[in-house]
Amino acid sequence: MKTNSGRFFEDYRIGEVIPHAVPRTLSGGERALYHALYPARGALFSSDDFARTCGLPQSPMDDLIVFHTVFGKTVPDISLNAVANLGYAEGRFLEPVYAGDTLASRSEVIGLKQNSNGKSGVVYVRTTGTNQHGVDVLQYVRWVMVRKKDLQAPAPDTVIPDLAGAVAPDDLVIPAGLNFERYDFALAGERYRAADYAIGEIIEHVDGITIEDAEHMLATRLWQNTAKVHFDATFRPDGRRLIYGGHIISLARALSFNGLANAQMIAAINAGAHANPCFSGMTVRAWSEVLDIAETTAPGVAAMRLRLVATSGAGTKLRGDDGKYSADVLLDLDYWALIPA
């Protein structure tokens, strides 16, 4: 068998570093497609001029283009036999990525825990994206539940990594030169700076987008994410194609422009859960909650910690009385954004 059947739980070893295949050079093409696939309007990622007034040499690739590109490369090695994508932690964007940069990706196995049923286990990896200069551009931890192939394979020693509940404000990496002192709020689309938001404030982002299969497949292929379940309508008994969770992240983040237009860059991903599956025909909406606000060392730049929730319904109820996610919640993402102070 020359085709890749993916790794199973028993194939991972603590400390192992897996280099992922197929490095990718990004251009204005991926950027344009990102704007066609998502209603992204952040001025810093739309205009070279705007980016320069913020101290950057030109408009960088949207942070989530970087995330999806780095993530997509991990799929053949990490999640081809995954039963569930369980969580994210300690995600940090370390360096902006520009058109012409080439990204590669590698993952270190940092945790393993076989499930009590003996049929699967949880694999924790720390994934790092690097550019063509060998500079790290993104790092995050992800853990997934992976099937065992050989049920007789011995359980590994349980190692559960000690992960931060959220990236501390002091650990956020601010892009070199970033400066919001000459920030143009009119061109950005809204007048609100960090000081205008209150911790606990809820923002309903008002817009909704009904998803088509053609769209999420274009997106998922663009990131070279090859998981069958997104593309092959014969794969699930119900004949539906599961939408890549990252597609929902980008959709929700883009929808959040309306009320968070100045939350320009993502600095960190603290946690994330794909609470319910999403399929074409659903209308995705989003709301955000302000979780924290912090200073940074960069001139005029504050950090705002946000909960971003995507739903296929209309309300802002995150969980039911049983503590479980409401049935219409698709995504619960906890992240740090950079915003004028």
Next chain:
Amino acid sequence: MKTNSGRFFEDYRIGEVIPHAVPRTLSGGERALYHALYPARGALFSSDDFARTCGLPQSPMDDLIVFHTVFGKTVPDISLNAVANLGYAEGRFLEPVYAGDTLASRSEVIGLKQNSNGKSGVVYVRTTGTNQHGVDVLQYVRWVMVRKKDLQAPAPDTVIPDLAGAVAPDDLVIPAGLNFERYDFALAGERYRAADYAIGEIIEHVDGITIEDAEHMLATRLWQNTAKVHFDATFRPDGRRLIYGGHIISLARALSFNGLANAQMIAAINAGAHANPCFSGMTVRAWSEVLDIAETTAPGVAAMRLRLVATSGAGTKLRGDDGKYSADVLLDLDYWALIPA
């Protein structure tokens, strides 16, 4: 409420200049997407080499990429609460736009007229697109019917701008250097120059394209046009997503290649009406009528005034006996194109 609920009729003042948010840098990516979304084949917008034989430094962005980009930025300020897009006038392309250029957009309120029902009014704006050098690239007048939010708000003084029925040939701006004396008709795809067309001539463009929801949403997002009605299938009672009128303009213009392959550049938009709504599943066809032919000062370059009609049917009947647009007419656009003399 931090989200943008848009302006209502009573929020506009004569003379007010509204700078629109989110400038946009265009690249080869937007250009490639334009070719994927529309069957565009104009040689001048397809080939750098062909554009150079026409005296331009390289192939510019399709005129309608410029139009949609400039127009899209106006939506949050002008038409979020619009009931109807009523008309266009005095549209002129003032300077070619190339990959790497950054476009911004602003609108001046030049007319206001409250409707007799007191519930809405007509707003006239003159919108100007500029590039990163502050040079105007496009200017056009649009008027829309906008709802009032506060029905008690006093009616403004009625001001109806004096608009030209069509841009005069002498007012057309020809791109610096444009020269059709070495024009290669074989490479352009047809042998007809302005002299081969007769005023009153009708050209049926023979091709048809059946529209999918995924396509028009990709296009509309690409122009950062965020009007809910294009994206959210729960917005209209019938569960259909209204297709952005500009999508039909581009589709019809691209279809008109077949019979008007040499009508390379749009110099002006004289008038336009979105006669009937368009939805996915419709098969769009187009026909053109030659309205006028004029000389220009550029070597070998003539101007041809064209009516471009998009239909969801098969005929070329623009209006019924009652003078109203036929039910299958989607678009009636009056424009000036530049064509070899």
Next chain:
Amino acid sequence: MKTNSGRFFEDYRIGEVIPHAVPRTLSGGERALYHALYPARGALFSSDDFARTCGLPQSPMDDLIVFHTVFGKTVPDISLNAVANLGYAEGRFLEPVYAGDTLASRSEVIGLKQNSNGKSGVVYVRTTGTNQHGVDVLQYVRWVMVRKKDLQAPAPDTVIPDLAGAVAPDDLVIPAGLNFERYDFALAGERYRAADYAIGEIIEHVDGITIEDAEHMLATRLWQNTAKVHFDATFRPDGRRLIYGGHIISLARALSFNGLANAQMIAAINAGAHANPCFSGMTVRAWSEVLDIAETTAPGVAAMRLRLVATSGAGTKLRGDDGKYSADVLLDLDYWALIPA
């Protein structure tokens, strides 16, 4: 009639060279769209860095972008009135194409044979794609069955070109500088070199993609291929849009990454048949058969002759007992790929 109604069988003359219209400049945009439309993961076409370790100045355009672009230009002159696309032969890629290159296309009529029914005939053309420097980048022979318009037109002398069953290994053109001696198998995604494959070996590519109408229309427009049957749901009695055969070629080739990740570049197309029509909703899978393996003069570079079969079913049965293609076979393509020796 100013619109192009295409050529009919009686309009072709042996030896005639037809220059095709609308040259096209390709950019990173077309490249990004290719990655969104197909699950393409070949490292050499994904990463500038990887391409440089293979001796190329940067990552070239995917071979099939070149093929589709050159092919698309021929449609208005060759296959607008074609009843069937009968075959390909002697296809060779002659020079890599890079972002910024402009492609043009011309075809020489090399064979004609009227059918015995007198209503149609077979036209053989040798099509050549050239870049902006006048260098040939691709050449292939295609033959199509074309309707006669004037049934009284006399039959031409029958000329059937003498075509090679396959391009001889010695006739393959290896891109200047190509060198697989420093090839990074880990980054490419698989460890198999030519020596690891056996002639007669069958590789099932395991992945499947269910096609949507929006996708194949985006692709087909991108190559400026305007054949009505791909776009107009009213064209066929069954209301279905026939999918451009080249879309299936690209889909199958991209799916073949899984098992043939190192078969990086296509050097030649020996033969090809679009065995059955494909429509949206079908789930396309692919399998390959190794037909031959040969040395080349380039360091570390071998050539592998492959049969690539796309199917809408699950098996690998190419033909039934009657010798005809199985009903679920969409494509049978015979090509040479370059792979580490």
